[in-house]
Amino acid sequence: MTSAQNDHLTVAVGKVFRRVVPLFVVMLICNQLNRANIGYAQVHLEADVGIGAAAYGLGAGLFFIAYAIFELPSNMLMERYGPKIWLTRIMVSWGVVSAAMMFVQGPTSFYVLRFLLGAAEAGFLPAIIYYFSRWLPSSHRGRATALFVAGSSVAAAISGPLSGPLLSMHGFFGLTGWKWLFLIEGVLSIVVGLFAYTRLDSRVADAGWLTGAEKDALTAAIEREDAARRTTSDSVSRWRILVQPQVLLFCLIYFAIQLSIYANTFWLPTIVRRINGTGDVTVGLLSSLPWICAVVAMYFTGRASDRSGRSKPLLIASLIVAGVATFLAAIASPVLALVLLCVAAMGFKSASPLFWTIPQGSVHPVALAAVVAVVNSLGNLGGFVAPYGFGLIKQATGQVTWGLYGLAAACLLAAVLVLFIRRDRVVVAPAASTRTPVEETS
Secondary structure (H helix, E strand, C coil): CCHHHHHHHHHHHHHHHHHCHHHHHHHHHHHHHHHHCHHHHHHHHHHHHCCCHHHHHHHHHHHHHHHHHHHHHHHHHHHHHCHHHHHHHHHHHHHHHHHHHHHCCCHHHHHHHHHHHHHHHCCHHHHHHHHHHHHCCHHHHHHHHHHHHHHHHHHHHHHHHHHHHHHCCCCHHHCCHHHHHHHHHHHHHHHHHHHHHHHCCCCHHHCCCCCHHHHHHHHHHHHHHHHHHCCCCCCCCHHHHHCCHHHHHHHHHHHHHHHHHHHHHHHHHHHHCCCCCCCHHHHHHHHCHHHHHHHHHHHHHHHHHHHHCCCHHHHHHHHHHHHHHHHHHHHCCHHHHHHHHHHHHHHHHHHHHHHHHHHHHHECCCCHHHHHHHHHHHHCCHHHHHHHHHHHHHHHHCCCHHHHHHHHHHHHHHHHHHCCCCCCCCECCCCCCCCCCCCCCC
16 A cells, blocks of 8 residues: 555545544434433333333343344345445334333333334444444454444443433423433434434445545455455355354353343442432432443553454453452442442443454454344343343342342353454355465454
8 A cells, every 4th residue: 555545544534433433422322322211210110100120121121132033134134225224214213112112001011112122223233333344444443343332331321310300300291200211312313313314325435525535545445354354265155154153152252241231231220229318310320430431441442452453352351350340249338339330331341342343353244244243133132131130130039139140250251252262263164175264354
């Protein structure tokens, strides 16, 4: 690459970071707000429509069953229609379903709407990961993914301070506070989804905000990396790739990460309520602390990953920190437990973007979208197991201590599994024995 081409590439990457990444962060914030707002409405749902701890946990988890079922079909449709149209469809549909949560009358309607919300959101994360792989060189994807995933922590950090005032709107225009919570956050997603349609382009060639030279430099850089990951033949079966043990390993690790993320997403407000003297507003404010800490940790681990080009050691360290801190939180006083959960959140939230840099840099480009969809959908089943399991534990014991023990064990097991990820190999299923793996480029 000439100096001029390198300059054009640098400028193009900077434009992508300024135009696309912030929009994706806002979209993810909306995603997480609509996915997790039931955590703050739980007490009110139980009082108003009779949804107890076990029913709440089941409803929270059904979201991920639907997500897993519809993830791969959604991702295949995204490849057909393009990220621009499909991401808009995803956001608008989940906003409509989330707003409809205000009409919940009991456990059955709660289950149905949570399942529909999962179906509506399916394909969102894989579409973003695939988008980055088509718009950014591998040397910049780690930071972009970290900034994007940080949106979930930003959402968790602001959801508490936002939920408190919305829940306090009880009686305004005759609606209860939890109905306002679902309505306003659902409408917000619809508006952002329509705005995203005006800002996104499915292909680099369609980007009117890039010059011709910038498009050429960016496209050439990505094509070189794709070529470096291809085997000697271009006829690679994505279905043979999906059944490889390496992909299964990705699923298990991501499952453990998602266990921790969603157990805390849905049950952290309940854990914080153990602190004496807390109400809706104070629970919301205190629940934001672990996610604020996570945002900071994710930024620095993302930068470290990009600079070193080695995500595995950082991923292992993050999972160990999450596991140890979660175990200690289970046996600590309520106030100290909150402090330890701040440390744990820094670990398991940092693990998510670090993890995604590994498939991005090692999966054949032909199958990247499909692999990401499978790993994300199966891994996200942790989002079913965690809230439902915590609900059963809380209903049976009155507390979530044993659930925290399980999360700690899952994080430490995942750290061990990371050691078995093959370094410097492309995840492919060769059609002929003459094909050999090549070194990964990230």
